[in-house]
Every structure is written in C-alpha cells, then in structure tokens.
Amino acid sequence: MTDVVALARSGQPVVATSFDEWRAAARDLIVRRLPPESVQWSTQDGGGDLLSGMPPVVVAGSKVVDEVVAQTPDMSSDPPPRISRQLMELLQSAACYRAPDRWAFLYRVLWRWHHGEHEVISMADEDGARLHHMAKAVRHEEHDMHAYLRFRERPEEAGEPRFVAWFEPAHDVLPQVARHFARRMGKTSWMIATPDATVLWDGATLHTGEALARSAADFDDAGEALWLTYYRSIFNPARLNADIMHGHIRQRFWKNLPEAAVVPHMVTQAAAGARKVGQLDTVGKRGGTTIPISSEKAAPERQQPSSLDECRRCDLWQNATQAVGGQGARRAKIMLVGEQPGDQEDLAGKPFVGPAGELLDKAMDEAGMDRRTVYVTNAVKHFKWEPRGKRRLHKTPAQKEVMACHYWLEAELESIGPDVLVALGSTALKSILQTGSVTMKDYMGAPFEHDGRMVVVTYHPSYALRVPDRESRHAAFAAIVEALKTAQRLADGESPGA
Ligand code: URA
Numbered sequence: 001m002t003d004v005v006a007l008a009r010s011g012q013p014v015v016a017t018s019f020d021e022w023r024a025a026a027r028d029l030i031v032r033r034l035p036p037e038s039v040q041w042s043t044q045d046g047g048g049d050l051l052s053g054m055p056p057v058v059v060a061g062s063k064v065v066d067e068v069v070a071q072t073p074d075m076s077s078d079p080p081p082r083i084s085r086q087l088m089e090l091l092q093s094a095a096c097y098r099a100p101d102r103w104a105f106l107y108r109v110l111w112r113w114h115h116g117e118h119e120v121i122s123m124a125d126e127d128g129a130r131l132h133h134m135a136k137a138v139r140h141e142e143h144d145m146h147a148y149l150r151f152r153e154r155p156e157e158a159g160e161p162r163f164v165a166w167f168e169p170a171h172d173v174l175p176q177v178a179r180h181f182a183r184r185m186g187k188t189s190w191m192i193a194t195p196d197a198t199v200l201w202d203g204a205t206l207h208t209g210e211a212l213a214r215s216a217a218d219f220d221d222a223g224e225a226l227w228l229t230y231y232r233s234i235f236n237p238a239r240l241n242a243d244i245m246h247g248h249i250r251q252r253f254w255k256n257l258p259e260a261a262v263v264p265h266m267v268t269q270a271a272a273g274a275r276k277v278g279q280l281d282t283v284g285k286r287g288g289t290t291i292p293i294s295s296e297k298a299a300p301e302r303q304q305p306s307s308l309d310e311c312r313r314c315d316l317w318q319n320a321t322q323a324v325g326g327q328g329a330r331r332a333k334i335m336l337v338g339e340q341p342g343d344q345e346d347l348a349g350k351p352f353v354g355p356a357g358e359l360l361d362k363a364m365d366e367a368g369m370d371r372r373t374v375y376v377t378n379a380v381k382h383f384k385w386e387p388r389g390k391r392r393l394h395k396t397p398a399q400k401e402v403m404a405c406h407y408w409l410e411a412e413l414e415s416i417g418p419d420v421l422v423a424l425g426s427t428a429l430k431s432i433l434q435t436g437s438v439t440m441k442d443y444m445g446a447p448f449e450h451d452g453r454m455v456v457v458t459y460h461p462s463y464a465l466r467v468p469d470r471e472s473r474h475a476a477f478a479a480i481v482e483a484l485k486t487a488q489r490l491a492d493g494e495s496p497g498a
Contacts, residue, residue, distance in 0.1 A: 014041050014103075019095040026107050030081045036111050041103035081114040087121050093135035096172040105130070141171045146180060151190055161200060162310075163190040166216050174199060178206055186322030187309040203309075308381060314404040316382035316397070321346045326377025326412050333491040334374040335418035336360070337409065337428040339460060343392050346383035351376050356461040360424075363461070363477060367484035375416050379431035380405045394462075397427060399436035406431050413453075420487045421453055424480075425460025444479070447486060447496045454490045458483030 014025050022041075029039055083091075091106055099105070109127055112120040122128040151163035163185075169177075178192060178199040187203040193212050200207040308323040317323065324341035327350055336352075344354030352360050364371055379402055385392040397405075409431055413421075423429040426440045432455060443457040464476035490496065 031077050036108040090135045093138045096138045097134035138171050142173045145177045161189040161191040165192050314401045320382035322349050323381045328375035332375035334420045334487050336376045336422045338378045338424045339427040340378050340380035341383045359461040363480040366481045379428045402431050420490045421455045422487045423457045456483045456487045
C-alpha cells in the first residue's frame with residue numbers, strides 16, 4: 001500500500017470537475033498503476049456534486065497526479081487503457097449521476113476492465129449493475145427534462161432570451177439537454193435556469209453561467225402568469241384524460257409544471273362541460289343589437305410571426321432543428337415547390353440538399369435548367385418526422401400544417417414573383433391550391449393557370465428514388481425532367497398548348 005501512503009503524504013486528492021477531467025486523470029492513474037484504493041477523488045469544491053461539462057474547468061487533475069507519482073517508489077507504468085465503446089458510453093452517462101463517490105466508482109470500474117475483468121460491465125456484476133443503474137437513471141433524467149421542461153415566452157427585449165424555463169434536474173444532465181434544445185429551437189433564443197447553473201442559447205452559441213435562482217419560487221412570477229394564460233387558451237378538454245395525464249407525469253415534476261396549478265380546475269370544468277357553459281355566459285346570453293359582420297372581419301387579429309425562424313403557426317417547429325426557407329434567384333421566373341425539408345435539409349437549413357435534392361439536380365441538368373436561375377422551396381418549412389431507431393423518418397405533413405405554412409409560401413410568391421410554379425408532389429400542389437382534396441394525376445402533364453401563374457405538376461423527387469421497380473423509377477425521373485422542360489418553355493413565354 002505504498003501508494004496510499006504516498007497519497008496521504010502528498011495530502012492532495014485527485015480532482016475532477018467534469019467527465020473529461022476525470023478521464024484524463026484516470027488515464028494517468030492507470031498508466032502509473034495506482035489502484036483504486038490508493039486514490040482519493042474529490043471535486044473542486046470538496047463535495048461530490050458537480051456539473052459535468054460546466055465551465056470553466058480550472059483544476060488541473062494531472063498536476064495532482066504528478067505529485068502523487070513523484071512520491072511513488074514504483075515508477076513502472078502500464079499502457080493507457082483501451083476500452084470498448086459500450087463501456088465508454090456507460091462511463092460517460094454514469095458520470096452525470098449525482099453520487100458523492102461517482103469518480104472513485106468510475107475509476108474502480110475502469111481499473112477492473114483494464115485488468116481484464118470485463119464482467120465489470122455485466123449486470124450480473126455488482127459494480128456492473130450499479131454502472132447500468134446510474135447510466136439508466138441519467139438517461140431517464142434527460143428524457144424527463146426534454147419532456148417536462150416548459151419554456152415560457154417573454155416580451156421581446158434586445159439581448160434577452162425569448163423563452164425561459166426553470167427545471168430542477170436530479171442529475172447533471174443540463175449540458176446535454178441544453179444541446180438538445182439548441183438543436184431543436186433553431187435560432188430562437190432561450191434560457192434554462194436550474195439551481196446549479198444557467199444555460200443561455202443566443203441562437204448561435206450556448207453560454208453557461210452561474211445559477212440565477214435556487215428555487216422555482218425565486219424565479220420570475222410575471223412570466224408564469226403569462227404562461228398560465230397561454231396554457232388555458234390552448235387547453236382542449238376533449239382531449240383530456242386526467243388519469244392518463246397524472247399517470248404519465250411523475251410526481252416530482254408536477255410542482256414545477258406551471259399548468260399543474262390550473263389543471264385541477266380545468267379538469268373539473270371539462271368534466272362539467274364548462275366550455276360550452278362558459279360560452280353561453282359570455283356570448284349567447286348577452287343582449288344588444290346584432291350587427292352583421294363577415295366572419296373574416298370578426299376573427300381576432302392574429303399577430304404574425306416576424307420571421308420564419310420564430311414561426312409557431314403550427315407545432316412542427318418543436319421537433320425541427322430550424323425552419324428551412326427557400327433559396328435561389330431573387331427574381332426567378334420559375335419556382336420549384338417541394339413538400340418539406342428532409343433530415344439533411346433540416347440540419348443544413350437549405351432546401352433540397354439531401355438525396356432528393358441530388359436527384360432534382362440531376363433532373364435539372366438533364367432538362368438544361370440552371371439551379372442558380374430558379375427558386376427552390378417547400379410547402380412546409382419545418383421537418384416533420386418520427387423516430388425509428390436512431391433515424392428520423394419523414395412523416396407527411398397534415399393538411400392543417402400545410403395550410404398553416406401556406407402563409408410563408410405566399411410571402412415567397414409575393415417577394416420572388418415567379419411566372420411558373422413547379423409542384424413537386426401532391427403536398428406542394430395542395431399548398432398551391434390551398435385544398436387537401438386534389439389528385440395528382442388529374443393535373444400531371446397538363447399545366448394550368450392559377451392566381452395568374454402557370455402551374456406544372458410532377459412527381460416528387462423522393463418518389464422517383466423510392467418507387468420499387470427500376471422501370472417506374474426511370475419513368476418518374478423522365479416525368480420530372482419533362483415537367484422542368486415544360487416550366488422552362490412556359491417561363492420563356494411559350495403558350496401552354498404549343
Ligand atoms: N424533400 C422535399 O420536399 N424538400 C426538401 O427540401 C428535401 C426533400
């Protein structure tokens with residue numbers, strides 16, 4: 001036990017304040033053959049509770065290790081540890097688990113693995129079972145924070161986040177959850193406050209700072225009232241099943257969910273059909289003169305989002321990385337309209353840059369159309385998808401989403417002013433015609449005029465990619481090329497019948 005003595009004499013623990021710190025220190029300790037029982041781990045503040053990934057990391061763990069080694073008589077060394085990806089992932093997750101001995105425990109696991117005890121990651125092993133338990137608890141906490149964190153919108157103020165949220169995570173999951181929301185919320189700024197730290201996303205960069213408040217009560221109440229009003233306005237009693245709602249939300253989260261305060265009241269109201277009754281009270285029972293007014297004028301004025309990035313006209317923004325607007329020549333004579341961004345477009349923020357885009361480029365080449373001279377966009381600007389394993393699978397947008405997004409297509413039409421529209425697939429056609437009841441084949445090969453523009457309808461490039469047999473793929477591709485040629489001719493002033 002020379003090492004223990006050496007460490008005790010040095011009087012310095014090995015310090016780690018993040019997974020990376022721990023990793024660097026652990027690697028050195030392994031190389032220098034310091035067994036777990038000879039190492040004392042500590043966090044910077046002397047406690048066991050730390051925020052992995054929280055900046056700034058000041059403590060140099062390896063310096064302390066060097067001191068230890070200087071006093072260790074046995075100077076022989078081991079090669080650096082090589083570990084499996086599975087172990088790496090387990091260690092990384094478990095490092096976020098709040099336990100006073102987490103760093104020491106992780107080092108013991110690493111040590112055992114390095115010394116051939118690969119059963120250390122098995123559930124049948126005592127350490128392995130604990131490791132899995134920690135990693136699982138952290139994954140659950142991440143999931144809970146994604147699900148139960150509630151952003152509330154704030155009045156727009158220069159330099160201030162648009163959305164704020166309070167959450168009390170049970171483990172150190174804030175950094176990865178922050179990254180998740182940064183990906184999901186695009187350029188919209190937000191702040192997440194927790195009792196340990198605050199993260200701010202300014203639309204481009206994540207900033208981590210000190211805690212602003214220690215409890216939800218310390219946290220701004222005015223915003224809360226706003227959120228409650230909003231929640232009431234979107235609450236639909238018809239969809240409510242109180243048992244399921246309570247069953248799905250774990251007790252711990254109820255206290256910080258703003259809607260928790262109003263839900264019991266709304267549940268009672270819903271059960272009694274209070275919505276209907278409420279309307280009778282406020283509208284139906286009122287006397288006075290009836291003034292005929294068109295329904296359009298009677299509708300309350302809605303504030304339109306000022307930019308596409310802030311669009312909340314439907315819910316699709318919630319799961320998309322960012323809104324994807326159109327791209328191309330500012331005064332293009334031809335506008336190609338697709339369905340919605342795909343996985344790659346969602347990440348790149350540009351339309352038709354993935355596999356469907358490649359096929360479209362090929363068709364344009366063949367049709368003699370230069371992409372730089374046209375404008376390419378989509379009917380729906382946010383990627384709608386569902387998870388399938390680790391992949392995000394495209395989901396066809398609902399007509400109400402197409403209609404909500406038509407606002408943006410209209411804005412593009414107005415600004416670019418194309419003479420010819422190419423509808424790539426039925427979603428595009430439904431958006432252009434603003435109706436869900438259209439059948440593509442009624443319009444294929446027969447350009448028609450709509451709202452002062454010619455519309456050419458053809459297959460969506462993805463169809464030409466995924467239709468099962470080779471012949472149909474060729475035929476679909478040829479039809480797209482033909483439609484592009486037609487669009488070009490129409491844009492050049494040729495009459496449709498020519
Ligand atoms: N599919 C579309 O409809 N649009 C894109 O931008 C990509 C794939």
